Structures are given as structure tokens and as C-alpha cells.
Amino acid sequence: MTGLRENNLGSAQECLGQRFQTWRGGEFDLALCPVRGILDRLGDKWTTLILIVLAQRPHRFSEIRRSIPDISKRMLTQTLRDLERDGMITRRVFPTKPPSVEYGLTELGESLLEPVAQLVTWAETSQTKIAMARSAFDAAEASRG
Amino acid sequence: MTGLRENNLGSAQECLGQRFQTWRGGEFDLALCPVRGILDRLGDKWTTLILIVLAQRPHRFSEIRRSIPDISKRMLTQTLRDLERDGMITRRVFPTKPPSVEYGLTELGESLLEPVAQLVTWAETSQTKIAMARSAFDAAEASRG
DNA sequence: CCGGATCCTAGTCGATACTG
């Protein structure tokens, strides 16, 4: 289905180029949807943060809230449910007196940490360049009126 | 500022864990913002697609539109401007009779392709597991009423 | 303690019409 010849990619452009050609020939939207779905999820406000928090150790609901101070209960619940639905995290309920729930990464969730870490590393090393490009662009724009 | 000891990460969890600890101690939001900004951008509907298209070769405005059939002029313009502002793509205007503009990746933009390719690869290899987890979750949910 | 349900605002995106 993919037509990708080697797993060991020499050049990122080539790799993506081949995939894109594959996508274009035939089912464009269908084949891209899973990737887009992943990116949408990672792109939302909280998924990555939760993943990072749970990467350290399993956490209870309130622990996560404390670790991510500006998240609302609503969004935490929702994001956790989405992640659980996608098989990225587990949800264990302890029927204690005040009920407690513990969330942890599944293997699938842990496997996602690697590409995410790559991206984080890239973002961290590139943030200076991005900031420079941004201010240069804004300055040029302002000078044009 | 980062306190990260090694560039060569042994374990993704450890790497992210260290970063997270760093983030927590001190300026939480500030230090994470660049990363979140990147993820937000990649998470939007079109950025990744445009990057993939331009990864093959420079394209003109209308060429990109044809390559991504369901994008509107408005969003293409906007996304291209954002990418240009962040220094990911270049914009060359040719003052021909019907004016033409060519977009291409900068080195920074190309360097982003690598982590993106990692993510695409991950998504592709994991989509089956995700789909299974999702249907299992939905089935369990439906049986609970 | 955990999280569902509801209401409401602010930003996002598509369609359309217009400019240079």
C-alpha cells in the first residue's frame, strides 16, 4: 500500500516525496487521514503536555491537573478520554472511598514519545532561528506600512 | 537554560522527563511555548500538507492549490504567510505580466521535514493499532450503554 | 475525588466577491 522501499530513510524529502506521490495516486484523503488525525491530536492544546507528564510515571487525575496548572477539568477529562480511546493511555479505577483513577502510558503511547521527542528537540534547537525570522518578517512588514 | 546533558538521547521518556522537570522548575509556560507553537502549527489542517508538497520542489501558488484540492485560497494564503513568517519557506515574486509567485522550503523548513517524516512513519505503522483500540473502546462503551 | 452536562464566548475556516 505504501510502496516505500526502505525503512531506513536517507533523505527526509525523498521519503515524504514518495509517500506523497503514493497518496496522490489513488486515495488521497483516505490514506492521509491517519497521519492528519495524529497531527491534529498532537496539535491540540493539551495532548502533548499530558503525554509528557505521563511519560515520567503514571499519574492520578488530580496529579495531572496540578502538573498542568492551566488546564480545565473539562479539557483534561476530554483529552484523557480521547487518548484512552486511541489506545495511548490506560485508565485504572481504584474503588477506594474517595474513588481514585490512575492514568498511564500504553506501549503505543510510549512509542509515540520518540517522534515527539524528535520534534521537541527540533523545536528547541530551532526556536532561535524561528524567532529571528519572525521579527525580521514583522519588521519588513511594518516598514512597508 | 535547558540543562540537557546529552544531545544523544538514550530513552525518549528520560529525555522528555528531563525536559519536563526543567520546564516545571521556573518558567513553565515560557519555555514550552516554542514547542507548543510548533505543534500547533503542524497540527493545523494544512501546514504539513504544504510542507510535503514543497518538499518535492518549489511550487507556484496555483500549483499548490492543485496539489491540495480541498484547500481554499484563503487558507493557503494564510498558511503560506505564517510559514514564511517563521522562516520555513521563501517567497519569490516574479513581476511577469500575470504575476507569478514561487514558494520553496528554506533550510529551516527542510530541517523540519525530518522529525515530520518520523511522525508520519510512526502514524503509518501505528494506524492499525489505533484503529483497533478505537473500535474496542467504542464497542465497550456501547455495551455499557 | 473524578468527571458528566450545560451554557457561552472567542477564535477558526469556508464561500463569495472584489483588487492589482
Added chain:
DNA sequence: CAGTATCGACTAGGATCCGG
């Protein structure tokens, strides 16, 4: 051809109240 401007639908997400 390559945008810009305006409007309207849609939606994410915060606040709050309520239940187990």
C-alpha cells in the same frame, strides 16, 4: 495569477453546576 475583505457557520475550550 495572486491575493484581500467581509460574512457566516462551526467548534474548541473555559466556567459553572451537578452526580457518583
